Amino acid sequence: MKFSAHAFGHFWDLHAWAGVISGLVLYVMFLAGSLTLFRAEVGVWQEPLAHQRSTHESHQAQLERALAAAPATKGPIWFYPATTGAARLSYREAATGISRQSWFDENAGRLVHDREQLAQFVFSVHRLSHDRTGEWVEKLAGVLAIVLLLTLVTGVLIHLKDIVRQFHQFRPQKSLRVLWSDMHKVLGVMGLPFQVLYAYTGAFLVLAPIFLNAFTGPLFGGDQQRASQAFWGLLPPPPKEAGEPAPALSIDDLGARARRALPNLEPDAYRLFHRGFENGVVEVRGRIRGDNPKKDGIVLLSATDGRVLGLKPVKETAYAATSRWMFGLHEARFGGAVLHVLFFFLALATALTILTGNWIWIERRVATRNSIGNRMLARLTLGVGGGGVVALATLFLVSRVFPLEWGARGNAEELTFVVVFLACIGWAFVARVERAVWWQQLGLAGILLLPVPLLAARYSSAGLFGSGLRHATVVGVDVAILVAALSLCATAWGLRRASLRPDRSAAPGTPGGDPTSAPGSELEEAGT
Amino acid sequence: MQEAASLLCFYLAFALLHGASPGRFPLKTWQPSQRRSGLMRLSALLAAAAGVFLYDLRHGLSDALLVAFPALSTMATVFVLLAPTCPRLLWALALACPPLVLILSILGASDG
Numbered sequence: 001m002k003f004s005a006h007a008f009g010h011f012w013d014l015h016a017w018a019g020v021i022s023g024l025v026l027y028v029m030f031l032a033g034s035l036t037l038f039r040a041e042v043g044v045w046q047e048p049l050a051h052q053r054s055t056h057e058s059h060q061a062q063l064e065r066a067l068a069a070a071p072a073t074k075g076p077i078w079f080y081p082a083t084t085g086a087a088r089l090s091y092r093e094a095a096t097g098i099s100r101q102s103w104f105d106e107n108a109g110r111l112v113h114d115r116e117q118l119a120q121f122v123f124s125v126h127r128l129s130h131d132r133t134g135e136w137v138e139k140l141a142g143v144l145a146i147v148l149l150l151t152l153v154t155g156v157l158i159h160l161k162d163i164v165r166q167f168h169q170f171r172p173q174k175s176l177r178v179l180w181s182d183m184h185k186v187l188g189v190m191g192l193p194f195q196v197l198y199a200y201t202g203a204f205l206v207l208a209p210i211f212l213n214a215f216t217g218p219l220f221g222g223d224q225q226r227a228s229q230a231f232w233g234l235l236p237p238p239p240k241e242a243g244e245p246a247p248a249l250s251i252d253d254l255g256a257r258a259r260r261a262l263p264n265l266e267p268d269a270y271r272l273f274h275r276g277f278e279n280g281v282v283e284v285r286g287r288i289r290g291d292n293p294k295k296d297g298i299v300l301l302s303a304t305d306g307r308v309l310g311l312k313p314v315k316e317t318a319y320a321a322t323s324r325w326m327f328g329l330h331e332a333r334f335g336g337a338v339l340h341v342l343f344f345f346l347a348l349a350t351a352l353t354i355l356t357g358n359w360i361w362i363e364r365r366v367a368t369r370n371s372i373g374n375r376m377l378a379r380l381t382l383g384v385g386g387g388g389v390v391a392l393a394t395l396f397l398v399s400r401v402f403p404l405e406w407g408a409r410g411n412a413e414e415l416t417f418v419v420v421f422l423a424c425i426g427w428a429f430v431a432r433v434e435r436a437v438w439w440q441q442l443g444l445a446g447i448l449l450l451p452v453p454l455l456a457a458r459y460s461s462a463g464l465f466g467s468g469l470r471h472a473t474v475v476g477v478d479v480a481i482l483v484a485a486l487s488l489c490a491t492a493w494g495l496r497r498a499s500l501r502p503d504r505s506a507a508p509g510t511p512g513g514d515p516t517s518a519p520g521s522e523l524e525e526a527g528t
Numbered sequence: 529m530q531e532a533a534s535l536l537c538f539y540l541a542f543a544l545l546h547g548a549s550p551g552r553f554p555l556k557t558w559q560p561s562q563r564r565s566g567l568m569r570l571s572a573l574l575a576a577a578a579g580v581f582l583y584d585l586r587h588g589l590s591d592a593l594l595v596a597f598p599a600l601s602t603m604a605t606v607f608v609l610l611a612p613t614c615p616r617l618l619w620a621l622a623l624a625c626p627p628l629v630l631i632l633s634i635l636g637a638s639d640g
Contacts, residue, residue, distance in 0.1 A: 168546055170608050183609070190605040193597045335595045336587055338531045342598040349605055 142206025293328020386441030387424025446488030529636030537579030
């Protein structure tokens with residue numbers, strides 16, 4: 001299939017402009033997203049209380065011990081029984097009204113408020129979502145996903161005529177410009193199904209609720225409750241009044257009743273309303289075994305007599321089923337740990353596709369006009385590309401350096417991330433030799449990550465360098481960090497060696513490049 | 529074990545597909561005929577099907593089919609990007625794949 005020169009030119013411009021405008025933010029999203037795939041594992045690794053050995057007590061006994069240590073609460077209480085670590089409670093303090101998420105420290109017999117936000121913060125960076133930045137930035141992530149889809153479609157159209165050849169072609173022995181071009185096409189073509197999947201599901205997850213809310217007025221007369229019922233098939237709301245004090249059934253008993261009502265339910269959380277009163281109800285929540293992607297189930301029961309008041313899903317609504325699939329695919333809730341590792345590499349490959357795309361753009365522009373805008377984009381690509389990796393590495397380092405009991409550690413970690421990220425961008429702008437910045441920043445990231453597993457042994461003995469009983473997840477994360485650190489150092493060493501070779505033209509926009517090289521001919525050779 | 533065997537199958541599948549073209553065949557002294565290239569492509573298809581089958585044993589068919597695409601994408605990316613710099617290593621691994629897949633599958637089956 002061959003397009004006219006006019007159509008081809010339009011597709012190329014659209015692909016290039018859409019890519020260059022959205023590229024660097026998408027790069028950060030994919031970089032953080034690659035780590036977010038291991039959010040659950042990092043969540044366990046970061047909190048020493050999650051490494052405690054399970055007490056094998058009944059859920060009711062765990063709940064009673066945790067509640068005995070809790071202050072007076074108001075509103076519903078969430079209880080997450082211990083599986084491998086400590087049990088958790090989520091509640092609102094009656095005296096202050098502050099919402100708390102706390103771990104129950106078995107050894108000390110006290111509640112410890114959530115203190116480490118590393119996994120959650122990386123997830124926030126991936127979603128562009130933070131309390132301080134407001135909702136609109138998160139919505140922007142959905143728009144960027146649409147732009148990514150547009151870039152992918154135009155990219156396929158541009159390369160349609162020789163897509164199979166580009167599938168197999170990589171020529172590192174040629175100039176750096178050809179190398180970027182080949183790498184962009186190989187990574188882009190090979191990663192296409194993954195990139196389309198993430199762009200589509202990402203756009204759906206962010207933007208679909210906005211579009212559905214638009215129907216609430218005309219279809220449901222503005223009744224949000226009825227609209228939610230139609231979209232999600234929600235459970236009936238719990239009674240508003242608590243009623244008289246009354247004895248409650250144990251949550252183990254309620255869990256067993258929930259399993260009878262919803263076969264294959266594996267209870268992993270309980271939500272308690274009006275505990276100890278006649279109108280008390282309990283939501284038993286958990287995964288439903290056997291469904292793919294994993295399906296969550298909820299059974300609402302009366303806490304006093306164990307009657308089933310509602311369950312979900314009885315019949316999954318179309319929107320709920322679509323969302324489950326979209327979330328399932330986006331968060332890789334299928335296929336086991338192997339798929340997470342594969343998606344991790346594909347996410348990194350996508351991040352690299354974005355950077356190489358920017359370098360191709362810069363090369364094409366520099367070949368005709370070396371404007372200040374192009375030079376700034378070159379520096380920005382360098383700073384964001386390397387800086388994102390350095391900032392994430394620093395985040396892991398400070399999470400094991402800052403005192404665990406320090407109240408401001410969450411804010412301090414976030415501030416460190418932002419300062420290091422901006423500093424790396426600044427470094428790229430002031431560096432005399434641009435091509436050296438890449439290996440220096442990747443090397444720095446490797447060096448920063450290297451001591452993290454060792455420092456982690458300060459807080460927990462369950463890791464790779466700990467002296468206590470090992471925890472498989474903690475050891476796994478320690479090993480992964482070590483491998484990542486060594487890979488970054490090896491990549492930096494390789495890049496440094498490559499940059500010292502005299503036969504290569506310089507990195508894009510580098511003033512120190514070979515002045516006799518003819519960019520135009522190389523671009524022709526690269527087929528861009 | 530079966531997951532690792534499955535990934536090796538996908539790796540072998542792409543290696544066969546990559547080598548099926550005369551220009552990309554690893555030996556320069558001997559080039560595959562058109563018929564042999566066709567056989568290599570068929571073998572690639574069978575290797576990919578074996579990968580799906582092995583993953584299915586552990587995780588079910590829907591998971592196996594969903595994993596096939598990212599597995600093939602990753603293996604293909606690794607193969608194409610490393611082929612110019614360390615071709616011997618990549619083709620040696622491709623040659624070692626059939627016995628490795630067999631060993632890992634037997635070990636996986638004996639683990640239950």
